Amino acid sequence: MCPDEETLSAYLDGEVEEPFKSKIAEHVKECVKCSAKLESLHRIKSILLEENDPEYIESMENVKRRIQISMVADNYFFGRLNSFWKRKVVLPLPIAIAAIVLFFFVGVFLISNIPGNSGIHMMRIRTEPSGVTEVQVTAPIEDLEQLLKFIDNSNFKKEVIIKLPAQSQFLMFGEPAIVKEAEFSGVR
Amino acid sequence: MLHRKKKNENFTFNEVYESVFPVVFKISYRITGDRGIAEDLCHEAFIKYFERRGSFPSIDEVKFWLIRVIRNISLNYEKRRARERLAIDRYKKVAKVEDRGEDEKLLLKEMEEAIQKALEELPYNLREVLVLKEYGGLSYKEIGKVVGISESNVKVRIFRAREKLSRLIKEGELYVS
Numbered sequence: 400m401c402p403d404e405e406t407l408s409a410y411l412d413g414e415v416e417e418p419f420k421s422k423i424a425e426h427v428k429e430c431v432k433c434s435a436k437l438e439s440l441h442r443i444k445s446i447l448l449e450e451n452d453p454e455y456i457e458s459m460e461n462v463k464r465r466i467q468i469s470m471v472a473d474n475y476f477f478g479r480l481n482s483f484w485k486r487k488v489v490l491p492l493p494i495a496i497a498a499i500v501l502f503f504f505v506g507v508f509l510i511s512n513i514p515g516n517s518g519i520h521m522m523r524i525r526t527e528p529s530g531v532t533e534v535q536v537t538a539p540i541e542d543l544e545q546l547l548k549f550i551d552n553s554n555f556k557k558e559v560i561i562k563l564p565a566q567s568q569f570l571m572f573g574e575p576a577i578v579k580e581a582e583f584s585g586v587r
Numbered sequence: 588m589l590h591r592k593k594k595n596e597n598f599t600f601n602e603v604y605e606s607v608f609p610v611v612f613k614i615s616y617r618i619t620g621d622r623g624i625a626e627d628l629c630h631e632a633f634i635k636y637f638e639r640r641g642s643f644p645s646i647d648e649v650k651f652w653l654i655r656v657i658r659n660i661s662l663n664y665e666k667r668r669a670r671e672r673l674a675i676d677r678y679k680k681v682a683k684v685e686d687r688g689e690d691e692k693l694l695l696k697e698m699e700e701a702i703q704k705a706l707e708e709l710p711y712n713l714r715e716v717l718v719l720k721e722y723g724g725l726s727y728k729e730i731g732k733v734v735g736i737s738e739s740n741v742k743v744r745i746f747r748a749r750e751k752l753s754r755l756i757k758e759g760e761l762y763v764s
């Protein structure tokens with residue numbers, strides 16, 4: 400029985416394995432039809448293979464030059480920059496976990512130390528032998544308004560001394576006005 | 588830059604280029620039928636490889652990968668150009684009838700061109716397998732991997748490509764004589 404034409408074509412390409420390969424070889428010797436078909440397929444294969452290869456030496460040089468230019472243009476500068484950011488850093492898992500935990504605690508510590516709105520930052524309480532309790536509060540100049548509000552809320556029942564920093568610069572602000580002393584002494 | 592080895596590879600870009608360029612170029616040229624286009628597409632393929640260096644264990648693997656890339660981009664190019672070409676070919680056929688017999692010295696060259704032209708007239712699915720077989724030197728199994736079809740399908744397509752090419756060349760011979 401004749402093999403199908405696809406198999407004959409595959410046989411020509413050496414793609415048929417034993418024992419079929421030997422059987423086809425035997426068959427082709429005797430069968431005129433298959434022999435003619437194989438010959439016709441072989442002719443087409445030869446035509447393609449005999450055709451002159453395109454001259455590639457010049458193209459090879461052309462393309463190489465273009466590749467070099469592309470590399471200099473794109474990769475030499477940006478490629479290096481990209482490779483820095485894409486560089487993989489391998490850390491052992493325990494160190495990575497420790498770094499995350501440390502990062503978390505440092506973050507919490509820093510957040511908890513951001514100045515709040517209380518206006519009171521450093522407070523020192525000292526009790527004199529006479530029984531008088533002295534409270535020293537240090538507040539930044541920006542919180543002066545809040546400090547005044549705090550004093551106001553205490554209904555002036557406390558003796559308050561406000562010490563300004565040794566070196567202070569005062570700027571004129573608003574219109575000059577005569578203010579009653581009474582307003583400072585809390586008498587309304 | 589081209590002579591430096593990548594960390595995971597024991598070959599340079601230049602070595603790959605020297606050994607793989609001829610086959611990659613041939614495949615592209617046989618699919619597109621145009622030297623300039625084949626150069627453009629080879630340039631594109633090798634730049635793609637340059638960006639992926641370090642992920643291939645051997646030059647053979649690179650070659651196989653590059654053949655796949657060049658096949659894809661060459662076919663994509665051909666498909667894009669197909670419509671324009673149809674119009675140009677219609678014009679050429681009319682012009683050729685008028686010129687016939689006038690330049691017999693170029694007969695051999697014309698025959699060569701006719702073969703390339705016949706190859707270009709094959710449908711894409713038949714052209715690519717035949718080019719990969721005859722000019723890429725790939726086995727049926729490798730062609731199946733590149734194209735994404737079974738080995739038996741490769742066998743059928745190669746046979747059909749040969750049959751159709753044979754018909755086209757015969758028609759061309761009749762036409763030339």
